[in-house]
Amino acid sequence: MNPRGSNFTGPDRPTWDLYSKCIHCGLCLQQCPTYRVLGREADSPRGRIYQVLQVDAGRLRIGDSFVTHMDRCLGCRACETACPSGVQYGRILERARAEIESNYQRPWLERRLRDWFFTRVLHRRKGLERWAKWLRVYQRSGLQKVARASGMLKLLGLDKVEALAPQVDRAFFFPHLGMLYPAEGEVRGRVLFHVGCIASVAFTGLNEATVRVLNKNGFEVFIPRAQRCCGALQAHAGYREEAQRMARRNLRAFLEPNRDAIITNSAGCSAMMKEYGDLLQDNPKYGEHGRDVASKVKDVTEFLAEAGLRPPQRRLKARVTYQDPCHLAHAQKVRSAPRELLKALGAELVEMAHPDYCCGSAGTYNVTQNELSMKILEQKMDEVTQTRAEIIATANTGCMLQLRAGVKARGLNARVAHVIELLNEAYEDPPAAAEEQHSRHRRKRASHVPSS
Amino acid sequence: MPRSRISEELREIAGAEAVLDGAEDLMLYEYDAGLSTGTPQWVVFPETTKQVSRIAQLASRMNVPLVPRGAGTGLSGGSIPRAGGIVLVFSRMTKILEIDAANRRAVVQPGVVNADLSAVVARHGLFFAPDPASQKASTIGGNVAENSGGPHTLAHGVTVNHITGLEVVLPDGGVVQMGGKAADSCGYDLTGLFVGTEGTVGIVTAITVKLTKVAEAVETLLAIFHTIDDAANAVASITAGGITPVALEMLDGKTLRCVEEATHAGYPMDSGAVLLIELEGLREAVTEQAEAVRAVCERHNAREMRRAANEQERQLLWKGRKTAFAALGRLAPAYYTQDGVVPRSHIAKVLRYIETVAQKCNLQIGNIFHAGDGNMHPCILFDMRDPDQVKRTHEAGRMILTYCVDCGGTITGEHGVGMEKNELMPLLFSEDDLEVMKWVHDAFNPKSVLNPQKLFPTPRSCRETNVAGGIGGSR
Ligand SMILES: Cc1cc2nc3c(=O)[nH]c(=O)nc-3n(C[C@H](O)[C@H](O)[C@H](O)COP(=O)(O)OP(=O)(O)OC[C@H]3O[C@@H](n4cnc5c(N)ncnc54)[C@H](O)[C@@H]3O)c2cc1C
Ligand code: SF4
Ligand code: SF4
Numbered sequence: 021m022n023p024r025g026s027n028f029t030g031p032d033r034p035t036w037d038l039y040s041k042c043i044h045c046g047l048c049l050q051q052c053p054t055y056r057v058l059g060r061e062a063d064s065p066r067g068r069i070y071q072v073l074q075v076d077a078g079r080l081r082i083g084d085s086f087v088t089h090m091d092r093c094l095g096c097r098a099c100e101t102a103c104p105s106g107v108q109y110g111r112i113l114e115r116a117r118a119e120i121e122s123n124y125q126r127p128w129l130e131r132r133l134r135d136w137f138f139t140r141v142l143h144r145r146k147g148l149e150r151w152a153k154w155l156r157v158y159q160r161s162g163l164q165k166v167a168r169a170s171g172m173l174k175l176l177g178l179d180k181v182e183a184l185a186p187q188v189d190r191a192f193f194f195p196h197l198g199m200l201y202p203a204e205g206e207v208r209g210r211v212l213f214h215v216g217c218i219a220s221v222a223f224t225g226l227n228e229a230t231v232r233v234l235n236k237n238g239f240e241v242f243i244p245r246a247q248r249c250c251g252a253l254q255a256h257a258g259y260r261e262e263a264q265r266m267a268r269r270n271l272r273a274f275l276e277p278n279r280d281a282i283i284t285n286s287a288g289c290s291a292m293m294k295e296y297g298d299l300l301q302d303n304p305k306y307g308e309h310g311r312d313v314a315s316k317v318k319d320v321t322e323f324l325a326e327a328g329l330r331p332p333q334r335r336l337k338a339r340v341t342y343q344d345p346c347h348l349a350h351a352q353k354v355r356s357a358p359r360e361l362l363k364a365l366g367a368e369l370v371e372m373a374h375p376d377y378c379c380g381s382a383g384t385y386n387v388t389q390n391e392l393s394m395k396i397l398e399q400k401m402d403e404v405t406q407t408r409a410e411i412i413a414t415a416n417t418g419c420m421l422q423l424r425a426g427v428k429a430r431g432l433n434a435r436v437a438h439v440i441e442l443l444n445e446a447y448e449d450p451p452a453a454a455e456e457q458h459s460r461h462r463r464k465r466a467s468h469v470p471s472s
Numbered sequence: 473m474p475r476s477r478i479s480e481e482l483r484e485i486a487g488a489e490a491v492l493d494g495a496e497d498l499m500l501y502e503y504d505a506g507l508s509t510g511t512p513q514w515v516v517f518p519e520t521t522k523q524v525s526r527i528a529q530l531a532s533r534m535n536v537p538l539v540p541r542g543a544g545t546g547l548s549g550g551s552i553p554r555a556g557g558i559v560l561v562f563s564r565m566t567k568i569l570e571i572d573a574a575n576r577r578a579v580v581q582p583g584v585v586n587a588d589l590s591a592v593v594a595r596h597g598l599f600f601a602p603d604p605a606s607q608k609a610s611t612i613g614g615n616v617a618e619n620s621g622g623p624h625t626l627a628h629g630v631t632v633n634h635i636t637g638l639e640v641v642l643p644d645g646g647v648v649q650m651g652g653k654a655a656d657s658c659g660y661d662l663t664g665l666f667v668g669t670e671g672t673v674g675i676v677t678a679i680t681v682k683l684t685k686v687a688e689a690v691e692t693l694l695a696i697f698h699t700i701d702d703a704a705n706a707v708a709s710i711t712a713g714g715i716t717p718v719a720l721e722m723l724d725g726k727t728l729r730c731v732e733e734a735t736h737a738g739y740p741m742d743s744g745a746v747l748l749i750e751l752e753g754l755r756e757a758v759t760e761q762a763e764a765v766r767a768v769c770e771r772h773n774a775r776e777m778r779r780a781a782n783e784q785e786r787q788l789l790w791k792g793r794k795t796a797f798a799a800l801g802r803l804a805p806a807y808y809t810q811d812g813v814v815p816r817s818h819i820a821k822v823l824r825y826i827e828t829v830a831q832k833c834n835l836q837i838g839n840i841f842h843a844g845d846g847n848m849h850p851c852i853l854f855d856m857r858d859p860d861q862v863k864r865t866h867e868a869g870r871m872i873l874t875y876c877v878d879c880g881g882t883i884t885g886e887h888g889v890g891m892e893k894n895e896l897m898p899l900l901f902s903e904d905d906l907e908v909m910k911w912v913h914d915a916f917n918p919k920s921v922l923n924p925q926k927l928f929p930t931p932r933s934c935r936e937t938n939v940a941g942g943i944g945g946s947r
Contacts, residue, residue: 040805043801044503045797046505047545047606061501081496085494104734105802107801373591
């Protein structure tokens with residue numbers, strides 16, 4: 021313990037300016053998922069901020085206790101929505117976690133796994149591809165069946181976590197990198213598409229749907245080849261430098277003139293990219309540029325709702341409930357856009373009691389904090405069940421995986437879908453074009469040379 | 473008995489998971505929403521009345537202070553273990569035990585959050601009327617202990633008017649039932665006596681509350697004024713004119729601007745003050761009253777009158793009001809709120825006095841308050857890193873409260889006395905008055921095991937631990 025000075029060491033630490041905005045009023049407590057489940061001040065926003073303050077005051081060590089409570093935070097930022105005092109909790113959390121990574125020794129295996137995942141798997145496309153292929157072999161070769169049936173997973177304590185892993189696609193989205201997809205009909209704009217890392221190996225269909233829906237709405241889509249993972253998972257885990265590396269790469273990749281917007285279909289990605297300015301604030305070369313790029317980033321639902329949908333041919337005749345992804349509702353304050361899109365489809369929207377309560381997915385949280393995550397999911401599924409919805413719509417891949425696990429565990433007869441997937445199904449192709457559509461990706465290998 | 477033995481006994485009573493005794497965990501219970509701090513030696517999360525009773529017995533036997541805590545949104549240090557000891561947190565006693573819609577009653581555990589109860593009974597067309605601005609977080613146990621009010625106190629009264637029965641654990645572990653479901657029980661009204669005792673008389677483990685029917689019509693108006701004086705005079709005229717709003721709140725310009733930044737509720741950024749006025753009842757009566765309010769405000773030079781067109785707009789206006797204190801956190805890292813009450817006709821005068829105090833002490837003071845009740849909430853902004861500012865803040869607070877008493881008012885309307893205003897009690901009560909209160913205290917809590925050194929003025933020797941040291945020191 022250090023009675024005089026701060027126990028934080030890095031330059032990019034949580035500062036007084038950030039945490040003193042908290043006037044410990046407690047109005048955020050009930051909005052925090054971990055407080056609702058655990059009922060402990062240490063696992064509330066106010067308590068976490070107080071602990072950060074005490075570390076900075078030298079009264080609390082960056083030890084097991086501090087790390088446990090900071091690890092349990094979902095990073096959902098519901099507390100920011102609740103906070104009248106304007107506390108930027110997300111910024112405090114990311115900095116505190118970076119301090120943990122540099123000042124705290126995690127157990128050997130955990131450290132190795134984290135390093136491997138955050139700096140290897142996510143770092144380059146090759147790493148991700150290799151990992152996804154292994155997972156695919158496991159899931160499709162029958163190995164998974166054997167592992168599940170043998171009870172081996174249970175024995176290793178991996179059974180619950182394993183069930184949450186994304187189902188790896190047969191075909192990855194990578195071949196689309198560097199491609200240009202022209203708008204249909206009158207051109208309304210030209211956009212860039214950030215494809216997302218996990219989405220590229222496990223949500224290929226969603227990515228294709230995103231491109232198609234944008235095209236159908238008159239937007240030309242270009243997918244820069246040199247793009248990288250957005251860096252969100254890394255930043256949230258305390259790998260701030262790695263996140264900054266990703267951000268710098270992306271700034272270069274998305275430096276395309278004459279584009280109206282940078283689109284993502286994962287709320288976690290758009291939230292991160294909108295904050296590149298903050299992530300790179302200490303870097304004079306990139307800070308300004310970061311803010312420029314950030315100002316162009318749009319979540320696909322936000323973008324389409326603002327632009328106005330071209331009327332789809334089919335209507336969605338179903339009872340739909342919408343789960344607000346935390347990084348859309350709390351981090352980006354986008355709430356009405358996805359709902360407007362669902363209504364434009366003709367869906368009957370039935371709201372849960374608390375659609376903006378976290379589902380417990382939170383990036384890698386459902387793996388690292390499985391037990392707590394499942395308790396949070398339980399509460400969410402209670403509300404979902406009450407709506408008697410046939411479709412649970414959301415706008416983030418992580419939430420989709422978590423909600424699917426919830427639907428399965430309850431044995432519900434409901435489909436979990438991304439708003440964009442529902443939109444995609446509502447747009448028909450003219451009969452003659454349907455065949456053509458099939459081979460479309462082949463033909464569109466553009467003459468455009470990707471900048472990398 | 474050594475500390476570890478007490479830890480052991482507590483674990484035996486409440487379960488190993490439900491007891492905290494490590495320094496790193498305990499520091500999380502040394503603050504509430506006010507300014508004072510004090511660190512406990514144990515924190516326990518009981519689940520049943522039986523456990524609470526056994527913990528009380530242990531505390532009494534060992535002469536260890538025992539302090540109940542709800543959500544810790546209190547503004548007067550009520551839940552701070554001023555003399556150390558055990559903090560009892562009710563975050564595991566959050567069940568609604570019974571809803572009796574026909575008789576408009578509910579029985580709840582003390583940890584139930586105020587707004588949650590209203591949300592659950594909404595399907596019966598009912599709600600729990602006390603609406604402190606902290607209602608999304610504060611517990612009904614805490615509301616009972618503080619006898620909390622809120623914007624709608626004007627029409628619905630304070631918490632005590634909505635409690636008909638209590639189950640209370642006494643410091644010696646005895647469990648007593650006070651009142652019941654009936655609106656009026658015979659014998660002494662112990663329920664009424666108990667509400668507002670700030671955790672110094674007993675520990676509430678179950679509460680029978682009255683539920684109120686949602687009104688047929690509601691109209692919410694925002695009256696915008698150039699000056700604070702005009703707004704204050706309009707308040708006096710509205711209430712004098714026989715109009716009975718259910719809520720009549722005032723926000724001054726400084727506060728407004730923060731609130732608008734926080735909530736985008738549509739408050740004007742450039743006005744001197746606004747009044748938020750709500751009317752409730754049968755449709756025609758409400759429309760008529762709204763017209764009367766409009767006329768009065770216009771007579772007092774209201775610049776503009778707005779009306780919430782739907783429930784969504786109404787909620788937004790209220791959100792602005794209910795987050796107003798905390799929104800002031802945007803201007804300074806800490807605030808100190810007073811809640812003196814004055815006769816409505818003195819509001820304008822008191823506000824002017826507050827402004828002079830602000831200038832004299834060189835501090836910023838925002839005003840958001842229950843104007844209809846004359847319940848002032850000057851919110852003094854300061855930076856706790858500057859000891860001189862902290863001193864001036866307390867000086868300003870004391871000056872304002874003294875003035876409120878001089879105007880024929882009191883030192884607290886609803887935030888409680890706790891350990892932040894206990895030294896001011898003699899301003900209001902004679903020695904005899906306090907003596908009688910002390911009898912009541914001693915009849916229930918003779919050894920001062922429960923929440924010691926609160927409410928009553930302390931002997932000189934204890935005083936230095938009071939407010940000024942508080943969060944300023946450790947935060
Ligand atoms: C932004 C903000 C706005 C507020 N607005 C209002 C307002 O409009 N009106 C108002 O009246 N107050 C207001 N308050 C003050 C506070 O929220 C209320 O006093 C509230 O009732 C406290 O509830 P709590 O659960 O947080 O109790 P705590 O702060 O935890 O405790 C308060 C007191 O209750 C005692 N207590 C708690 N539980 C029990 C129990 N089970 N048995 C016995 N004693 C118990 C504690 O010992 C303590 O003395 C506000 C506070 C904030 C931060
Ligand atoms: S609502 Fe904001 S100011 Fe209040 S305790 Fe939470 S983080 Fe702090
Ligand atoms: S980010 Fe979410 S989990 Fe973390 S403190 Fe805020 S509300 Fe709680």
